[in-house]
Amino acid sequence: MSRLGEALAPTRLGTPFRWLMSASWSSNIGDGIALAAGPLLVASQTRSPTLVAMAALLQRLPWLLLGLWAGAIADRLDRKRIIIVANALRVLVVVALCGFIVSDQVSIGIVLATMFVYGVCEVFADSTTGTLLPMVVRRDDLRTGQVRLQAGFLTANQLVGPPVGAFLFAAGMVWPFVTQVLLVVVAIGLVSRMELPRGGVRGAVDTHVRADIVDGLRWVRHHAAMRTLALVILTFNITWGAAWSVLVLYSLDHLHMGAVGFGLLTTASAVGGVLATTNFDRLSPRFSLATLMKVCLLAEVVTHLALALATTGWVAIIIMTVFGAYAFTWGTVSNTVRQRAVPTAYQGRVGSVYMTGLFLGLVIGQAIGGPIAEHWGLTAPFWFAFVGTALILALVWRQLGSIAHAGDDDPDLKGHPDHG
Template sequence: MTSKTAMPKAFQRVWLASGASSFGDGVYLTALPLLAASLTRDPVLLSVVSAAALLPWLLFGLIGGALVDRWDRRRTMWITDAARGALLLAAVAGVAAGWLGVPLLIALAFLLGIGQILFDTAATSYLPEILNRDQTLLRRANARLRGTMDVLDGFAGPPAGAALFTMGRTFPLITNAVSFLFSSLVIRSLPASPPKPRVAKNSLLKDARAGAAYLFRDPLLLGLSLRPALGNFAFSAGAAVFVLFAQEELHLGPVGYGILLTSEALGGLLGSVLSGWLGKRLGTGGALILTAALLTAAQASIGLTDSAVVVGVGMALRAAGLGATIVLASSVRQSIVPDELMGRVSAASRLMALGTAPVGALFGGWLATVGGLRAPYLIGSVFLALSTLLSLTMTSNRKVEAALEKARLSHETSAESKAGSESGDQAATLAT
């Protein structure tokens, strides 16, 4: 397949919508732990708030993927973002009515997490559809999307979220609601997707199992999913108590806390930008091994220092490794998974990756209670070291290149078969 030099207009709109949502998410995700910490100092309760946003992946992740493969992906995205915007505005009304409390935050995080399942799975499946599964374009598109998310979600959003929080508790929620509604309008303006061919429908559970089975039968896809599963367990263990770590161990206020998150965003942007270069120089498999080792060292450094500067550098390096990993792994997955299974396989992969996060968050809260606020980072680095071993054995350059070549041949065969079928139909029409 020959790559085009310019991205299609449809991607430009997806990029714009993603940027708007990313900024709102950066505001919201920075303000949420600050809001929770203003209500309770209990590490376990704080970890429950963090876990609530990710718990829906455990409960509904596979079903969400099955639904996305049945529904129009563009329509799914704009309706979901509209619903998330309306939910946040309803939460603002609840706060104004005096219902603010940890239970409200847990419920809000849980419901927004359900929306994230549908939107993210649909967006992941929609991208190869508009880019014709071109590996070069997919890597470029994922790098742009990830880089934009790092800038707006991590760089611009955190200080804005901290500043808005000091102005009023509901300001971050309102900002995120506006971002979701804007994203919904932009995605709504995209041209409709071609109708999907009619096939006999199985039950949702059977369709969901088919996606999971495809993932588990493919060693490369399984390796690409197991690594973030270990990583998210480790990251969530630290993230669940990071606001307390920043306040009590590093002695930072809301502004310093936001600056640390900003340093992480800068690292993530760097990783996204360099992902293509790393893939070309080291191969995708080699680059994944390098980033796994970098994540391990960075996580350990955070738990071993008293310096906010060193923590900021460690967070930046960790984010750089994570950003490059996401771009490279996503591009491979989108290139090798058949379109009719893309939603379900993506959901199964995300379930493995995110399903460990709420468990990690709860584990981190418990570790911080019994071992101190540094323990989640030090123990987490052990799990990240295991992910390095996975990269060495399951996602090597040889296995990645073999999978890409197999997918390329399959796609070309399918395209030729479709062209032949259309020619036959036209000939039959002329004959009649």
């Protein structure tokens, strides 16, 4: 393997991981393209703020409605088959949208319906994909694997995909979606190359899906470390959602940055994430998971305070760059901690609890952020986030050590996967 290939996917992670990483990167480029092309398509069909807001809601609604079900199904059926089928359905949905666009029959109703159905397929694809890493790499390599997958998300989904999507949309309304279809098809082919055990991870299942969901929720409730981590993710996303719900107005009317400045503000976080990616392998061995968790959560508290106090755009851009760096690190560390502590047979259900909590937190935060800003000003949501995160962190600070090392004493979680 070349030096670059070894740096991206070390040989010790195995061939299945390389297929997983390649599929993830391909799919993330497609999703990044849609991240820009989707809103542009909505705006081409309507200027109604209500309908535009509804489009954003429809991207998160499937997680709230079906996230727990998707996690339970990932623990019941053949995971590779679920991913292939869900992604194939995503392809069909986007192909149908392309047909409406080419035939000039597209409308805001069709676009909104497409976004919802696509989101449903995405919930099942993403929930199940999130269970594969612990199946293909050793427990001690989960942190390294997470870094590679997170790096692909940042680079492909946040940096490369959106400008490509905007460029393709300018060239022709249908082209970004055609490109997205091709990239998802490539991802399907790559996943199909992975060598995984056939069938469900639990063997024969004679329970109802609802019973499996309850069992997963019960597992989280009785596991003190994972229960606390789930509550941290829920509450921190409420505060984050409240502050970020008014970010565009904060940048335009409080910092007076203009449209270009707002674009730089949002891009800065992705740049910070990429910088963290390039340095993570060197810094990670020097710090324990507990230390990294404490630093990341403390950095979020300070970030909200700094943005509440900022009065110039360039200061806010620096803050957002730092935010991107620790947000990437937190995502890598929290996913690693969870996957190290959760048995294979519960990865789908427990992962879906976290994702549902994440999106529920964002929805609640976005619902309260606007009214807070209306009554107390554009910096008020950031003050709310600062106080809220500071209180939450103070309550869980002493527990972060046990959370970070949950499962270390469980011999059943220390097996070595067969790399094929």
